Ligand SMILES: Cc1cc2nc3c(=O)[nH]c(=O)nc-3n(C[C@H](O)[C@H](O)[C@H](O)COP(=O)(O)OP(=O)(O)OC[C@H]3O[C@@H](n4cnc5c(N)ncnc54)[C@H](O)[C@@H]3O)c2cc1C
């Protein structure tokens with residue numbers, strides 16, 4: 001019996017029958033996450049409902065050196081939850097209980113499969129919410145958020161997942177269960193919680209998450225300003241930041257992105273605008289509304305052709321629904337797309353977008369852009385038709401050139417969607433060999449056998465072909481301080 | 486519809502499995518799910534939280550995204566239309582909540598409909614299940630037989646037999662190997678509504694006009710379940726439309742509109758019913774074709790696509806489809822004219838999936854209810870399917886039951902006296918799980934009570 005067969009047999013014994021999936025068609029439904037261009041049918045899928053269930057699955061794998069991959073809602077955009085053909089996919093979607101709400105101390109404890117939005121809904125009655133708000137918040141799981149250190153439109157003011165996760169219960173790659181962090185913001189000792197957040201499922205599986213909650217702001221004000229092109233919108237953003245205002249969110253959509261949002265939600269964006277800026281302020285009523293007038297004036301001064309102020313909570317919700325549908329609505333413009341995720345200095349926005357447009361027309365493809373303007377996180381969406389021969393490859397190449405362009409412009413390759421398999425090959429562009437080796441050591445400290453989400457984050461020869469070159473031992477290895485993981 | 490499929494009559498029997506390379510994979514060439522439509526799904530997962538079956542089981546293959554991927558795999562010939570495939574397609578409620586949630590505008594309705602028709606042709610179900618489905622379709626889509634069933638239900642309730650049998654929970658007495666049947670019979674038994682014999686027996690008027698010049702001339706689709714179990718809803722529909730100045734005609738003979746068969750993939754009989762209804766409404770020169778059953782309305786509005794292959798009907802079918810309106814759409818479009826008397830009641834409005842998700846009709850029924858003074862309408866804050874979904878609660882009793890209980894709990898938590906919903910299937914399902922304490926009405930029954938000056942909803946179900 002092969003190692004995977006043994007794992008299958010063991011898990012069929014210890015987990016309930018409906019928690020073990022072996023039918024080939026059913027397995028195929030787990031073959032990809034939100035990055036549907038990469039597909040691998042997993043060897044086995046398990047759907048545990050408890051920490052103990054996850055731990056037994058991991059122990060079964062670890063005992064036989066079988067690789068495993070964690071999956072939350074499968075909305076990741078970098079292939080982080082891409083399964084292993086000879087491995088086990090551990091799906092957390094049935095672990096979705098809210099275990100504890102502590103409104104006085106403003107925190108809650110949840111299982112990893114609880115969706116981001118479900119957390120906020122569960123505490124809304126206490127006038128609290130969970131701040132990080134990825135566009136996928138209706139569906140993405142908090143476990144996935146932890147693994148990707150996800151952020152959203154409001155991370156400009158409120159920060160990313162790591163600023164809101166207090167503690168974690170984690171099943172380590174050997175199957176043992178540990179607590180990282182705690183119930184307070186700054187527990188003593190090494191911040192292993194901080195190491196785990198953003199580790200893209202390579203250090204273990206989070207089975208319980210303690211998050212901190214914020215009070216809902218007293219007032220929120222939102223506007224959409226239309227601009228003739230993204231550069232002028234960029235100037236308005238610089239103006240707002242320079243005035244000392246800290247907006248809760250500043251988002252920019254280019255014309256193609258506007259078209260997709262509008263088709264999906266009818267949120268009232270102007271189809272003829274070259275770019276739209278969504279600006280939101282929140283906080284104490286007086287301050288929020290006072291400064292909002294300033295923002296409006298700055299937009300007009302920078303050349304806004306139309307400014308629409310949300311007149312009601314419903315209208316505000318609709319504006320956000322439109323913005324948050326941007327990626328998911330791309331199916332209306334194109335059957336396939338790659339989302340890229342780069343960070344660029346805000347001031348470089350104009351030239352970078354011009355360069356992207358140039359590269360796109362060279363490749364004969366369309367690129368839509370969504371930009372978290374406040375923190376410089378750019379998401380170009382490269383549209384392609386999977387049925388046209390050669391187009392997916394051209395699109396992939398263009399997507400890679402775009403992220404490299406971001407690096408050249410003084411930025412970095414990933415803001416929030418993670419490295420996964422998608423950008424693993426671009427890692428050497430960002431980090432020196434020494435940097436990568438140190439990261440690999442951290443990983444090896446948690447997962448010496450290399451069975452926890454292997455093939456992700458770090459470039460591998462299989463994934464990247466000739467790009468990364470032959471293996472050369474690291475100086476630390478030569479010195480006998482570290483071994484290869 | 487797909488541009489890729491062959492035109493021609495619906496095969497009654499399985500078309501030979503298309504050999505590899507014909508481009509349809511496990512499907513045959515007669516309207517397989519459209520590859521282009523499948524490709525429109527970008528796998529974002531936004532539909533997952535909207536899907537009741539994903540909510541129940543938390544697994545990908547019972548989510549819209551997973552089902553679409555299964556269709557894609559079958560189209561590519563990687564998997565067969567085997568028991569596993571069919572189980573996940575059967576488990577879909579067809580509630581179309583995924584379509585409301587999908588930012589990419591994926592036409593899941595077309596995909597599942599095409600897939601189901603293929604399953605019915607190409608997949609052989611087990612003998613028990615086949616017999617059960619045949620039995621259901623021998624009754625439901627035939628107004629005459631539903632009426633017989635309704636009268637039988639009336640007699641059954643009057644005879645005291647119901648109480649006696651319920652006390653002994655007769656469905657439990659069936660032999661063990663008929664487990665699924667037992668569940669299904671329990672569902673069917675629980676669905677029997679109180680029947681008002683007067684309403685069932687009295688035929689609707691053929692044509693009735695208002696005093697003075699009519700504002701609109703409308704034709705009523707009387708439905709089969711509606712006519713059999715909720716004849717009073719049809720009567721109320723006629724009365725409120727006339728009161729609001731419409732001339733109402735009820736073309737005869739009218740059969741089933743085909744909705745239940747469309748949803749179950751019984752394509753040939755669905756098309757037969759659709760053609761007959763197109764014929765029945767021929768030549769009446771109507772402004773609107775009024776439907777008061779959400780499931781029928783969504784199918785009627787889709788007649789153009791349904792009969793697109795039939796040159797003798799395509800044009801007339803899309804003409805009829807273009808005029809089809811839910812009764813609440815018609816009423817909301819007319820400035821209220823008849824005097825509304827107060828109805829003092831606190832009610833919840835339940836969105837029928839085939840009205841909200843399939844037809845996008847959400848505000849109109851609320852608007853109709855808002856025109857009734859004294860009526861307090863409470864939102865349930867959750868528009869999830871009640872588990873009725875056509876014949877779903879009869880073929881997937883466990884899931885239907887869980888969803889039904891969930892909805893009933895929500896209603897009870899809202900502390901209302903009654904629920905209002907615009908679909909007979911939802912009505913039957915909600916009655917079953919709410920029990921007699923919280924009655925269920927159609928919006929037109931509530932409006933009718935107001936127009937007739939009935940101060941409470943107690944008498945709303947009269948004829
Ligand atoms: C339309 C769309 C819009 C998006 N918008 C945003 C956005 O605005 N901001 C943003 O940051 N992201 C965004 N994303 C990306 C994605 O939603 C996030 O990365 C999200 O955090 C992934 O959560 P998930 O539950 O879907 O995780 P999955 O995709 O299932 O997994 C993601 C990674 O997390 C790991 N993982 C999952 N659960 C666990 C666990 N319990 N323990 C350890 N590892 C785990 C997996 O192994 C994988 O590496 C978007 C995605 C889509 C499709």
Ligand code: SF4
Nearest residue numbers: 536577578580581583
């Ligand atoms: S129709 Fe309803 S049950 Fe079927 S996939 Fe869509 S949301 Fe789920």
Ligand code: SF4
Nearest residue numbers: 526527529530532587
């Ligand atoms: S929301 Fe639409 S595009 Fe996204 S996975 Fe569901 S069906 Fe596909």
